[in-house]
Amino acid sequence: MIAYRSLRVALLGGGSVGAQVARLLLEEQEELALRVGAKLELIGIAVRDVNAERTVDLPRELFTTDAESLILGADVVIELMGGIEPARTLILQALGSGADVVTANKALIATHGPELFALAEQVGAQLNYEAAVGGAIPIIRPLRDSLAGDTVLRILGIVNGTTNFILDQMDSTGATLEDALATATALGYAEADPTADIGGYDAAQKAAILAGLAFHTSVPIDSVYREGITGITAEQIASAQKAGYVVKLLAVCERVTDPATGIEGVSARVHPAMVPRDHPLAAVRGANNAVFVEAESAGSLMFYGAGAGGVETASAVLGDLVSLGRRHVAGGPGLGESTHSELPILDISSVSTRYSVTLEVTDEPGVLAAIANVFAENGVSVELVEQSIQGDAGTATLVIGTHQAPEAALAATVDALSSNSVVTSVASVIRVEGAQRP
Ligand SMILES: NC(=O)c1ccc[n+]([C@@H]2O[C@H](COP(=O)([O-])OP(=O)(O)OC[C@H]3O[C@@H](n4cnc5c(N)ncnc54)[C@H](O)[C@@H]3O)[C@@H](O)[C@H]2O)c1
Ligand SMILES: N[C@@H](CCO)C(=O)O
Ligand code: NA
Numbered sequence: 001m002i003a004y005r006s007l008r009v010a011l012l013g014g015g016s017v018g019a020q021v022a023r024l025l026l027e028e029q030e031e032l033a034l035r036v037g038a039k040l041e042l043i044g045i046a047v048r049d050v051n052a053e054r055t056v057d058l059p060r061e062l063f064t065t066d067a068e069s070l071i072l073g074a075d076v077v078i079e080l081m082g083g084i085e086p087a088r089t090l091i092l093q094a095l096g097s098g099a100d101v102v103t104a105n106k107a108l109i110a111t112h113g114p115e116l117f118a119l120a121e122q123v124g125a126q127l128n129y130e131a132a133v134g135g136a137i138p139i140i141r142p143l144r145d146s147l148a149g150d151t152v153l154r155i156l157g158i159v160n161g162t163t164n165f166i167l168d169q170m171d172s173t174g175a176t177l178e179d180a181l182a183t184a185t186a187l188g189y190a191e192a193d194p195t196a197d198i199g200g201y202d203a204a205q206k207a208a209i210l211a212g213l214a215f216h217t218s219v220p221i222d223s224v225y226r227e228g229i230t231g232i233t234a235e236q237i238a239s240a241q242k243a244g245y246v247v248k249l250l251a252v253c254e255r256v257t258d259p260a261t262g263i264e265g266v267s268a269r270v271h272p273a274m275v276p277r278d279h280p281l282a283a284v285r286g287a288n289n290a291v292f293v294e295a296e297s298a299g300s301l302m303f304y305g306a307g308a309g310g311v312e313t314a315s316a317v318l319g320d321l322v323s324l325g326r327r328h329v330a331g332g333p334g335l336g337e338s339t340h341s342e343l344p345i346l347d348i349s350s351v352s353t354r355y356s357v358t359l360e361v362t363d364e365p366g367v368l369a370a371i372a373n374v375f376a377e378n379g380v381s382v383e384l385v386e387q388s389i390q391g392d393a394g395t396a397t398l399v400i401g402t403h404q405a406p407e408a409a410l411a412a413t414v415d416a417l418s419s420n421s422v423v424t425s426v427a428s429v430i431r432v433e434g435a436q437r438p
Contacts, residue, residue: 010077032321044070074094078102079108082105084112091108110208130320142293152295154252160289165190166180170247176234177229200226211267225267243356245277249270289304290302353404355430357414359424367422374417380410
């Protein structure tokens with residue numbers, strides 16, 4: 001096939017991902033032209049500082065600080081600057097001028113997605129964002145396209161590499177959270193300010209994007225329940241290990257029916273969870289990511305690989321570019337977002353799951369029965385209890401595993417336990433995920 005025309009590509013951002021995208025665009029120019037049916041001509045790279053040191057050797061004349069002028073002459077704009085502004089305004093300008101857009105910007109898609117998709121649809125432009133979730137791992141296109149004929153029931157995702165690395169270090173070496181974070185920082189996994197990762201904010205943005213695609217519903221970022229890993233202790237990891245579980249920061253997106261109202265909707269939440277060691281997600285080690293999808297007809301699927309890294313993420317960006325380049329050549333509008341279901345977004349209190357509750361209690365006759373009674377009174381069924389007596393202090397540690405129970409019932413149980421005279425402290429409450437859907 002002979003490339004019959006040229007597509008002018010403007011790159012916004014020349015950092016970790018942008019520099020690799022630029023390199024691959026230049027090095028693979030001929031092959032990419034054959035795949036697209038048009039030459040992909042890199043017309044410039046907008047950066048903050050044209051003189052900044054770069055790890056990739058790129059032609060100096062491509063760099064500019066004038067992003068607005070650069071996008072004026074582009075057929076395709078690739079946004080790899082990150083952050084909300086000026087990325088949002090530049091993408092709106094690009095779409096408005098008829099250009100197609102590729103972005104890796106999960107923060108922007110999670111917070112301003114509807115505005116961007118509406119404009120893209122209005123002008124018939126394409127907006128692709130495979131790199132926004134799971135870096136190199138194909139997960140956006142599978143949900144948007146391959147699974148478009150199925151009904152997705154639930155997604156369990158390890159979508160943040162930094163926290164997975166930290167929890168894996170704690171699990172495999174017994175390290176504290178502080179020590180594991182220091183290792184992650186020294187190895188370049190964690191940012192100087194790790195709040196977005198360890199606070200679960202990055203994962204919550206990805207959960208909002210995944211839930212929206214899976215359930216054909218707009219899922220605002222502020223409707224995603226979020227807990228980070230900052231409260232996770234070496235003791236919790238060791239206790240989970242003893243019981244045959246591993247602790248992971250999970251993004252859980254699922255169809256739920258509120259037990260109180262019977263309303264059917266969807267829920268998206270991010271929190272640490274115990275996962276059985278024989279679940280495929282337990283095998284996701286280090287900074288890797290994986291998204292486990294349960295669909296009505298397809299059954300269980302897992303998408304696994306590098307969730308970050310400059311060149312790995314560049315793979316997803318180039319895939320998006322080739323895909324929209326082909327459509328650009330063939331003509332016709334882009335793939336619109338599918339949000340026709342607009343299911344109610346239900347609060348975390350509507351969710352039912354299993355829990356592991358660790359209590360410090362006084363060690364005397366009748367305590368076990370009293371504790372069991374509190375669970376029963378609040379409608380939470382106990383699956384197993386483990387007790388370890390702590391020397392001569394007259395206290396014992398109880399680890400109680402529950403059957404599936406509504407979040408609201410568990411919260412009421414924990415409240416009642418906290419004020420019960422035999423309970424010295426509720427040491428830990430952690431959700432248990434990865435069981436078959438009932
Ligand atoms: N690095 C990864 O592994 C990874 C993985 C998945 C997604 N992403 C996403 O990819 C995007 C880029 O990430 P990165 O790691 O390459 O970032 P980076 O910080 O390494 O690079 C950002 C680039 O954008 C330029 N830039 C930033 N603000 C600008 C402005 N106002 N005007 C002009 N230029 C500006 C900077 O000069 C720099 O060249 C982000 O949205 C990020 O969330 C990154
Ligand atoms: N900070 C993110 C980068 C990829 O989005 C992570 O640790 O996974
Ligand atoms: Na991806």
